[in-house]
Amino acid sequence: MKLLVVGASYRTAPVATLERLAVAPESLTRILNRLVAQPYVSEAALVSTCNRVEVYAAVSGFHGGLGDICAVLAEQADCQPSALANNLYVHFDSAAVDHVFRVAAGLDSMVIGEAQILGQLRDAYHGATGADTTGRLLHELMQQALRVGKRAHSETGIDRAGQSVVTAALGLAARHLGDELAGRPALVVGAGAMGSLGVATLSRLGAGPLTVTNRSAARAVRLAESYGAAARPMAELADTLSTVDIVVAATAASEPVLTRDVVAGALAGRDPERGPLVLLDLAVPRDVGPGVAELPGVEVIDIDRMAELLADGPAAADAAAVERIVAGEVESFLTWLRGADVAPTVAALRGRAEDVVSAELRRLAQRRPDLSDDQRAEVARTVHRVVQRLLHQPTVRVRQLAAEPGGDQYAALLRELFDLEVPQTSQVDTVPDITPTIGGER
Numbered sequence: 001m002k003l004l005v006v007g008a009s010y011r012t013a014p015v016a017t018l019e020r021l022a023v024a025p026e027s028l029t030r031i032l033n034r035l036v037a038q039p040y041v042s043e044a045a046l047v048s049t050c051n052r053v054e055v056y057a058a059v060s061g062f063h064g065g066l067g068d069i070c071a072v073l074a075e076q077a078d079c080q081p082s083a084l085a086n087n088l089y090v091h092f093d094s095a096a097v098d099h100v101f102r103v104a105a106g107l108d109s110m111v112i113g114e115a116q117i118l119g120q121l122r123d124a125y126h127g128a129t130g131a132d133t134t135g136r137l138l139h140e141l142m143q144q145a146l147r148v149g150k151r152a153h154s155e156t157g158i159d160r161a162g163q164s165v166v167t168a169a170l171g172l173a174a175r176h177l178g179d180e181l182a183g184r185p186a187l188v189v190g191a192g193a194m195g196s197l198g199v200a201t202l203s204r205l206g207a208g209p210l211t212v213t214n215r216s217a218a219r220a221v222r223l224a225e226s227y228g229a230a231a232r233p234m235a236e237l238a239d240t241l242s243t244v245d246i247v248v249a250a251t252a253a254s255e256p257v258l259t260r261d262v263v264a265g266a267l268a269g270r271d272p273e274r275g276p277l278v279l280l281d282l283a284v285p286r287d288v289g290p291g292v293a294e295l296p297g298v299e300v301i302d303i304d305r306m307a308e309l310l311a312d313g314p315a316a317a318d319a320a321a322v323e324r325i326v327a328g329e330v331e332s333f334l335t336w337l338r339g340a341d342v343a344p345t346v347a348a349l350r351g352r353a354e355d356v357v358s359a360e361l362r363r364l365a366q367r368r369p370d371l372s373d374d375q376r377a378e379v380a381r382t383v384h385r386v387v388q389r390l391l392h393q394p395t396v397r398v399r400q401l402a403a404e405p406g407g408d409q410y411a412a413l414l415r416e417l418f419d420l421e422v423p424q425t426s427q428v429d430t431v432p433d434i435t436p437t438i439g440g441e442r
Contacts, residue, residue, distance in 0.1 A: 001042060001137055003096040004062065006069045006088060007054030010110055010307045013087035018303070019285040020077035021053040021084075024252060025127075031076060032133040038068030043135040045128035045142060047103075049120050050165065050194070050250075050284045051110050051303050056100060058137040062092055097333050100141060101326045104149035106158060110307060111168045112319060113158035118149040119193070140336065148329045156321040165282060166194065166201045166248065169301060173246055173278045176299045182206030186246040188229075189237070189257055191219040194250035194282055202248070203227045211240055215251070241266030247279045249287035256289030263292050272297055342402035345411040346395045348420040353387045 008021055023031050023046060035044035035055065043058035055073070059065025067081075070088070074081040091099040099108070104121055106113040125142040128134045134142070152158055174181050186207045188198045191214035202210055210229035214220035217233055224231040232240050234257075241247065241263065251257055258279060270277065281288040281302040293300040361380055365371070371379070394414075401410045415422055 001058040001060060001135075002062065002065075002093050003137065003141065004057045004059045004065045004069065004093075005054060005091040005096040005099050006057070006066065006073065007047075007052060008084070008087045008089070009052035009054070009108070010303055012089055015284065015286060015302055015304045017077070017084070017087045018051070018053060020079070021048075021073060022284045023048040023053065023076065024254065028127045029131040031072065032128060032131040034072050034075070035069065036133045038065075038072065040064035040068050043138045044133045045124050045138055047120060047124040049117070050282050051307075052103075054103075056096070056138060056141065058135060066090060094330065094334055097141065097337075098326065098330045100145045101148045101329055101333075104145040105152035105322050105326055106149070107152075107319065107322055107326065109165075110303075111165055113153075113322075114164045115153060116164055116193075116197070118146065118153075121149065122146060137337075141333070144329065144333055148326060151325055151329070152322045155325065158319060158322050164197060164201070165306070166197045169248070169280045169282060169306060170201060170205065170246070172301050172306065173280055173299075176276050176278050177245060178275075181246065183208065184246055185209050185211075185244040186248070187211045187213065187240055187244045188223075189213055189247060189249040189287060190251035190283070191216065191223045192250065192252060195248070196223055198248035198250060198282075199223055199227050199229060202246070203229075207246060211244065213237060213240060215253070238262050238265040239269070241277065242269040245274060245277065247277070248282065249279060250282045251287050253283070253287065254285060256285075257287045258292060259289040260291040260295065263288075263298060264295055267295060267297055270297075338402045342399055342411040344422050345414050345420060346398065348422045349395065349414060349418055350391060352418055352420060353391055357383050357387055 008017060010018070013021075028046060028048075032044050032046060035041050035046070035057065040059050040061050041057050042060065045056045047054045047056070053073075055069050057065060057069060059068075070081045070084065073088070074084055077084060102108045103117060106115065106117055109117055121142070125134070125146070128138065128142075170181060177184060181202070182205065184207050186202045186209075188195050188202070188210070190198075191212060195212070195214070199210060199212060202208075208229075210224075210227060211232055212220045212224040212229050213232050213234050213236075214223075215234055217231065220231040223229075237257070241258075247258070249258055258281075263277075263279075267277065276297055276299045278299045278301065279288050279292065281300060284303065286302060288300055288302065292298060357380075361376075361383065364379065365376065398410050398414060414420065
């Protein structure tokens with residue numbers, strides 16, 4: 001089995017495409033089951049956040065696996081695979097490991113070093129294990145990725161600024177509000193993980209009064225009480241909008257919550273002297289509907305706009321240190337992976353030896369029926385010891401050699417010398433470290 005990553009992110013796809021690819025929590029198990037039902041995919045995990053949708057898979061063939069995963073993603077997006085081609089990136093084998101570890105460390109995030117991705121990866125891993133779509137390869141990959149992310153944050157200062165998508169978005173919002181958020185009334189729409197982070201960040205920045213609204217009123221009340229905020233029903237959304245300057249929208253709704261009619265109604269009852277109503281849309285699919293950005297007195301900042309405005313932002317000072325951590329961890333994982341790849345060959349060799357010994361012992365029993373049971377048992381133990389000693393050094397050495405670059409050649413040589421039948425992956429998987437790219441990311 002080989003590793004394959006296929007995905008789209010804020011780097012390669014507009015929000016409209018990410019919206020179509022986004023997988024709601026209640027649909028995750030269904031999509032994962034669709035993936036592992038494909039001919040070339042044996043294991044799968046899926047990450048779906050506000051700025052990326054990625055499939056991590058163990059596949060038996062590169063081209064077949066890529067086709068299977070793209071077919072499922074296209075089905076999710078309700079389009080032909082060719083329509084996604086320019087927005088997808090593909091990482092294979094060692095490059096796939098590097099990509100997953102970089103994601104976990106926050107190096108691939110819109111806000112370098114943000115820690116939220118670790119929780120999102122953990123959720124993706126739990127979702128895949130719950131759906132029983134992970135095996136040995138993805139278990140090891142995801143566990144190591146989470147460990148790499150923790151190392152990046154504990155051993156460097158990559159997140160010392162406490163930046164997250166929410167803090168970055170609020171920093172952009174401040175540009176429209178005189179660079180000051182303290183004392184600005186704010187509304188958070190949604191009481192999930194991102195909504196909770198929004199309330200916490202707004203509270204820390206001194207914005208207020210704070211209001212929370214959510215489809216589940218009980219969740220809104222619980223979140224609001226935690227920060228001394230007020231909770232209002234979603235049915236009163238337009239009235240609430242008319243009283244605030246900042247809105248953080250982060251729901252899991254499949255349709256826009258802040259529609260043009262709702263926002264226009266709020267603007268009608270809002271004092272224009274207060275400045276613009278800034279809407280931060282951190283949801284995928286989007287919470288802010290079409291045409292809202294065209295309304296006078298409204299500033300909409302969504303994932304597309306954030307990617308554009310943050311593109312030239314300074315990289316974290318400790319990014320180089322994190323890069324070194326990732327490089328070392330990738331090499332360690334590949335060493336383990338090469339060792340795991342040779343294990344079936346070693347097992348097949350030992351199995352062949354056992355078959356030969358058993359056949360010879362049966363022949364001895366036929367030729368020397370006069371031997372007692374004790375004598376036969378002693379002969380069997382002696383022959384087994386001889387075979388095990390003969391095999392010990394070669395099998396230990398081949399495992400050591402397999403851990404080195406190009407080590408798969410030694411396993412192949414063993415298979416050839418002893419005519420071993422070991423289930424093999426597609427021949428295309430032996431191409432070393434290629435990183436085919438459908439979209440612009442490499």
